[in-house]
Amino acid sequence: MEKNELQEQVIRYRELKRIVPLSRSTVWRKSRAGEFPMPIPLGSSAVGWLVSEVQAWIEAQAAARHRGRR
Helix, strand or coil: CCHHHHHCCEECHHHHHHHCCCCHHHHHHHHHCCCCCCCEECCCCCEEEEHHHHHHHHHHHHHHHHCCCC
């Protein structure tokens, strides 16, 4: 296994909400609209998000802010 593979983490909604304080319904709505990373299935009724994708989304939001739009 390469070093990058070991560093990738999957977080559940509880951890996601600490990083991005959006409601569960807002996360799902934005995900379906292509405005937020899609969750990955973890089991029959469990999903999670890749930390790297969430971080990239946050960085994109910050960059858009600096360009004067969101």
